Amino acid sequence: MSVPAVLIIGASRGLGLALVDVHLADGWKVHGTTRGSGVPRDHPNLVLHHLEVRDRSQLERMIQELDQPFDRMIHNAGIKSAPRGELIEVNAKAPIRVIERLIEVGRLKAGGTVAIMTSRLGARGGTSGSLGDYGDSKAALNDEFRLRTNRWGKAGALAVVIHPGWVRTEMGGPKADLSVEESVKGIKLVLDSLTPADHGKFLAWNGETHQW
Numbered sequence: 001m002s003v004p005a006v007l008i009i010g011a012s013r014g015l016g017l018a019l020v021d022v023h024l025a026d027g028w029k030v031h032g033t034t035r036g037s038g039v040p041r042d043h044p045n046l047v048l049h050h051l052e053v054r055d056r057s058q059l060e061r062m063i064q065e066l067d068q069p070f071d072r073m074i075h076n077a078g079i080k081s082a083p084r085g086e087l088i089e090v091n092a093k094a095p096i097r098v099i100e101r102l103i104e105v106g107r108l109k110a111g112g113t114v115a116i117m118t119s120r121l122g123a124r125g126g127t128s129g130s131l132g133d134y135g136d137s138k139a140a141l142n143d144e145f146r147l148r149t150n151r152w153g154k155a156g157a158l159a160v161v162i163h164p165g166w167v168r169t170e171m172g173g174p175k176a177d178l179s180v181e182e183s184v185k186g187i188k189l190v191l192d193s194l195t196p197a198d199h200g201k202f203l204a205w206n207g208e209t210h211q212w
C-alpha cells in the first residue's frame, strides 16, 4: 500500500510544525512550506519547499517541484498583527489562490481532503458589523471558501475550513486554552474522519460544526 501524502502550507512553527509532526508520526509523507530558514526537523519522509504565500511565481516554482499528487492539503499559514490590507492578502486571498491553483494543476488526488485554517473570530454569527481587522480577514476567507465549495467539490476535493481552538502558539499567546499538541491531535482526527457530507463545512478542532 502506498504511503499517504500531505502538503502543509506554513510549516515552520506553531500549529503548522505540529501538524508536520503528527503526520510524520502516523507514517505520512509530508511536504511542508516555509518562507525562511526551514523547519527544525530532519526526517526521511519530510520534504521542504520555499513559499511566501502571496508570491505567485514562488507558487508556480513549488508546483513544478511537487512530484506527486496529495491525499491532503492543509493551508495553515496566517498572521494576526499586521495592517488590514496585509491581513486580507495573507489570510483571505492567498489561501484561496494557493489551494485553487493546486487543485487546478492536479496536485490533489480525487477525493483528497483540503483544510484551510480559519478562526472563530471570523464567524459573523448573523451580525453585519466589523469583527476587527483579523476577524474580518478570516470572515473574508470563509466567504471566498463558500463561493468555491461547489467548484472545488466538482474537481474532486473534500474541503473544509477549520478553527484550531485558542492555542498556545506565538500567535495565540501563553494564556490560550489549548496546547499545540491537543489542537493538532484533534485537527488530525477531524481530517482523518471527514466524509463527503462534510464538504464545505466550517469545523472546529474538536469536530464540532461551527456557525458561519
Ligand SMILES: NC(=O)c1ccc[n+]([C@@H]2O[C@H](COP(=O)([O-])OP(=O)(O)OC[C@H]3O[C@@H](n4cnc5c(N)ncnc54)[C@H](OP(=O)(O)O)[C@@H]3O)[C@@H](O)[C@H]2O)c1
Binding pocket: 009, 010, 011, 012, 013, 014, 015, 016, 034, 035, 036, 051, 052, 053, 054, 076, 077, 078, 079, 080, 090, 117, 118, 119, 120, 163, 164, 165, 166, 167, 168, 169, 170, 171, 172, 173, 176
Ligand atoms: N493560535 C491560535 O490560537 C489560533 C486561533 C485561530 C486560528 N489560528 C490560525 O491558525 C493558523 C496557524 O496559527 P499559529 O498560531 O500556528 O501561528 P504562528 O505560530 O504565528 O505561525 C504562523 C505560520 O504562518 C506562516 N506564515 C505567516 N505569513 C506567511 C506568509 N505570508 N507566507 C508564508 N507563510 C506565512 C509562518 O511562517 P514564518 O515562520 O515564516 O513567519 C508560520 O509558519 C493561522 O492561520 C492562524 O490564523 C490560530
